[in-house]
Amino acid sequence: QVQLVESGGGVVQPGRSLRLSCAASGFTFSSYGMHWVRQAPGKGLEWVAVISYDGSNKYYADSVKGRFTISRDNSKNTLYLQMNSLRAEDTAVYYCAKGSHLVATMRGIDYWGQGTLVTVSS
Amino acid sequence: QSVLTQPPSVSAAPGQKVTISCSGSSSNIGNNYVSWYQQLPGTAPKLLIYENNKRPSGIPDRFSGSKSGTSATLGITGLQTGDEADYYCGTWDSSLSAGKGVFGGGTKLTVL
Numbered sequence: 140q141v142q143l144v145e146s147g148g149g150v151v152q153p154g155r156s157l158r159l160s161c162a163a164s165g166f167t168f169s170s171y172g173m174h175w176v177r178q179a180p181g182k183g184l185e186w187v188a189v190i191s192y193d194g195s196n197k198y199y200a201d202s203v204k205g206r207f208t209i210s211r212d213n214s215k216n217t218l219y220l221q222m223n224s225l226r227a228e229d230t231a232v233y234y235c236a237k238g239s240h241l242v243a244t245m246r247g248i249d250y251w252g253q254g255t256l257v258t259v260s261s
Numbered sequence: 262q263s264v265l266t267q268p269p270s271v272s273a274a275p276g277q278k279v280t281i282s283c284s285g286s287s288s289n290i291g292n293n294y295v296s297w298y299q300q301l302p303g304t305a306p307k308l309l310i311y312e313n314n315k316r317p318s319g320i321p322d323r324f325s326g327s328k329s330g331t332s333a334t335l336g337i338t339g340l341q342t343g344d345e346a347d348y349y350c351g352t353w354d355s356s357l358s359a360g361k362g363v364f365g366g367g368t369k370l371t372v373l
Contacts, residue, residue, distance in 0.1 A: 174362065176306075176362075176364075183263070183366050183367040184298070184300075184306065184349050184351075184364040184367065185364065186362035186364055189362060198361055198362075199359075200361055200362075201361070234305060234306070239311055239312075243360075244293075244353045244360070245293070245294070245296065245362040246294045246311055246312050246353075247294070247308055247310075247311025247315075247317075248296065248306075248308060248351070249308045249311065249317060250308075251305040251306055251307070252305065254305060
C-alpha cells in the first residue's frame, strides 16, 4: 500500500532554515508528480509546491517562491522541501502528497502523508 | 483570501443530500481539472473526486462531482454522521507568470 512518511519538522527561529523529507513506498515513485501542501493551525489547506516525476519541472506558491525549494531523489524514493528564511506565517503542518499524474499539475492528489509540524517562533 | 470560493459551512439531516460549490475563474477551474478532498477532524485530507467527476476506488457513489464553466460542485447523497468533515476543492491555476495549485477555503459539513 502507498505510504508517505514525512520527517524533519520541529521548532525553528525566524530567518533560519529547515529541510523536510518524505519517504515514499508502495508505488513507483519515479512515475508521479509530488506535492507539498501545508495547513496552518485551525486554517484551510494551502498548496506549497509540486515537482514533476523526473524533477524537470517545479512550481511554487507565491508565498514561498524564492525561499522554498522542492526536490526529489528517485533513487531513494524521497521527496524534499528545503525551507529558507522562515517566517512565523510558515508555521503549519506540512503534508507530502502524491499526484495522480506524472506531470507537475493538479489533476488530483491521491495519497497524503500524516504531516509534520513546523513551528517558526523565537 | 482563497482563489477558489466555497461556502464556509453547509448542513443537512442524515439521509438527505447536500451540495458544496466551488467558484473560480477561467485561469483555474475554467481550463483545468477540479478535485475534491475530505478532511475528517485530526486527519490528513483524503481524495474524493479527481478530474472533475471521477471517484477513486473505495469512494462510494454517494459522492459525485461536476463542473460547469468556472464553477464546480460536490454532491453527497444519503448523508451519514461520519460525513461530518471539512471539504476542499482544488485545481491548477494557469496564470500568466507560472502555474500553481490552488485550494478553496474549505466548507464545514454538519450532519444535523
